[in-house]
Each structure stands twice: as structure tokens, then as C-alpha cells.
Amino acid sequence: xxxxxxxxxxxxxxxxxxxxxxxxxxxxxxxxxxxxxxxxxxxxxxxxxxxxxxxxxxxxxxxxxxxxxxxxxxxxxxxxxxxxxxxxxxxxxxxxxxxxxxxxxxx
Numbered sequence: 001x002x003x004x005x006x007x008x009x010x011x012x013x014x015x016x017x018x019x020x021x022x023x024x025x026x027x028x029x030x031x032x033x034x035x036x037x038x039x040x041x042x043x044x045x046x047x048x049x050x051x052x053x054x055x056x057x058x059x060x061x062x063x064x065x066x067x068x069x070x071x072x073x074x075x076x077x078x079x080x081x082x083x084x085x086x087x088x089x090x091x092x093x094x095x096x097x098x099x100x101x102x103x104x105x106x107x
Contacts, residue, residue: 002037009044021045026057030064039064048086049094052078067091 005021012019021041023029029038042048042064053061053075061067067075071091075084081096098106 002032006037006040009041013044019045026053027060030060035064046088049083050075050086051083052076 009019009021021029026038029035029041031038048065050061055076058067058072058075061075062072065086068091071084074093078084083094083096085092085094
């Protein structure tokens with residue numbers, strides 16, 4: 001499965017498309033072949049959003065992404081809807097809020 005996801009991400013990017021990968025456990029991405037698949041998936045994403053992470057996942061991410069000590073601390077303390085986004089070389093904190101229309105759809 002990891003090989004398929006790796007290939008599909010590369011193919012989609014090659015044709016100018018966008019792919020979205022979501023996981024609750026970052027270590028899932030880096031668990032095979034010393035993180036080769038996870039690293040490739042990260043490298044083929046132009047925008048990465050990280051919500052609140054457990055210490056174990058932050059340690060895994062540190063090996064494969066350029067995060068500062070401040071960002072490491074922020075990742076542990078993000079609240080619901082807050083995200084650390086990597087957009088190219090820029091790392092920004094973002095808050096995602098649902099519109100009233102979206103809130104009404106959920107209720």
C-alpha cells in the first residue's frame with residue numbers, strides 16, 4: 001500500500017494535480033523502509049498542515065521535516081482548529097474556523 005501511495009503522489013504531482021493524505025499517526029507514514037515512503041510523500045506536498053501532535057509523532061516528524069524548537073512546543077499545545085502549516089519554506093500558525101453555514105450542516 002505504501003508503494004502505491006508513493007507512486008500515486010508522484011504521478012498526481014507530475015500532472016499538476018493535488019493529492020491529500022490524512023493520518024492520525026505520522027509514524028504510519030515513516031514505518032516502512034526507514035521512512036522512505038513518508039519522506040517522499042512529504043516532499044511531494046506543497047502544503048502540509050499539522051494539528052496537535054503527541055510527543056512520539058513530533059519526534060518522528062523532526063527526523064524528516066525542518067521544525068524549530070518553538071514549533072515543536074507549539075505542536076503539543078495546539079487547540080482544536082489550530083494548525084502549524086508548512087507552505088514551501090514558510091511555517092505559519094493558522095486557525096481554521098467553520099462558517100455559520102458549515103456549523104449548521106454539522107448540527
